[in-house]
Amino acid sequence: MIDLLYFASVRERIGKATETVETNAETVSDLVKELSEREPRYALAFSDLSSLRVAVDQELLDFDASLEGAREVAFFPPMTGG
Amino acid sequence: MIDLLYFASVRERIGKATETVETNAETVSDLVKELSEREPRYALAFSDLSSLRVAVDQELLDFDASLEGAREVAFFPPMTGG
Amino acid sequence: MKVRIQKKAFDFGNEANIFATNQANMGAIVTFSGIVRSLADIRLSYMDIEHYPAMTEKTITKIVNEAANRWSLGDILVIHRFGRLAPGDLIMMVATASKHRKEAFEAAEFLMDYLKSRAPFWKKEVTKHSRDWVVSKAADETALKRWR
């Protein structure tokens, strides 16, 4: 069981802020593929990974990061803080 | 007639803040030479020009600057503002 | 070192004074503050700032610690707001204290560069006719190269 969090434009495209999924995905990429096959709105939200960022357990990582032991995965566009 | 101004350590060495002199010096260097010949305290104050700065009519210039039309010449150590 | 993530407004001058007053042996204080621009051309109504609470303070604290390791600093302050902000409102501020101005300036720029593209905030500009997420700039990513 992994908690998924979506922020900003990703949240708006997928239509929710959080959900919990059961998955055997080994990497973030695998998880993205699984989600994209679920529904068109996920496919749309994940269509351009270069314009997305991912954090695993609140740490910014690459899409090939392992999900081993992960409890929370967050997807969002590039940050615009400051 | 030129007004001379001395600041900080130069003022302390020469023992006054201002004076007015009659001079035919054409450049700042000439003026420094004239003053240095006057009294030892001037010679001492002007002994190391590389550690001094000069402003002619409130503009920072080199020691070879002309005194033509100059009304006020100021001598001081490197600034320590800010 | 202080990091505050908050919804409510803060008084920049007052925070800057408190910060500066506590620096007994630091001669140089640098502050940066970011303000919601009025953007007269698009008639901005307000800005909404979303963030990722569980990650925000963690990330900023990491950036602050990194700055404390790289430069000799007396103190660092970071305040960042989220929620709805009106034109003219302060979004955030950083302050750095050091014995020397070069270090205080560099650390403040480092903090800003990392906050800009590593702290999990997202800004949305809302007008009467549009609601647009602010797009990150390539220049902000490039700015990080200076620190590698």
Add this chain to the structure above:
Amino acid sequence: MKVRIQKKAFDFGNEANIFATNQANMGAIVTFSGIVRSLADIRLSYMDIEHYPAMTEKTITKIVNEAANRWSLGDILVIHRFGRLAPGDLIMMVATASKHRKEAFEAAEFLMDYLKSRAPFWKKEVTKHSRDWVVSKAADETALKRWR
């Protein structure tokens, strides 16, 4: 653009707030402030700052105009004190406002670099046992090379 050379103390936070509030369309404010360090090792009693009144404001205004020409700035503020200052007292401050943080930072650093070795101020540190003029640092002259 405002340049103030004064003997009396000023309220940094209040000046920073007034400065920031007047920037309707500027998103980035940078301030620098210089404080008399307590210098515990030499037990500083006070600092005396001498200046060249006829030249000071003229020189600083020139530096400010140069900054306004080099960067796109909404406003610039420079306040510099002279006379007797106690440890912990504010010596001076600069503030810059711009649409972008890079310009606000660069302009503030430029102003500081030039104020440091071009504005006609001289600092003397006074303790119970000594009265020493602060010596300019080679690094301060070197810092100017960045802007040529």
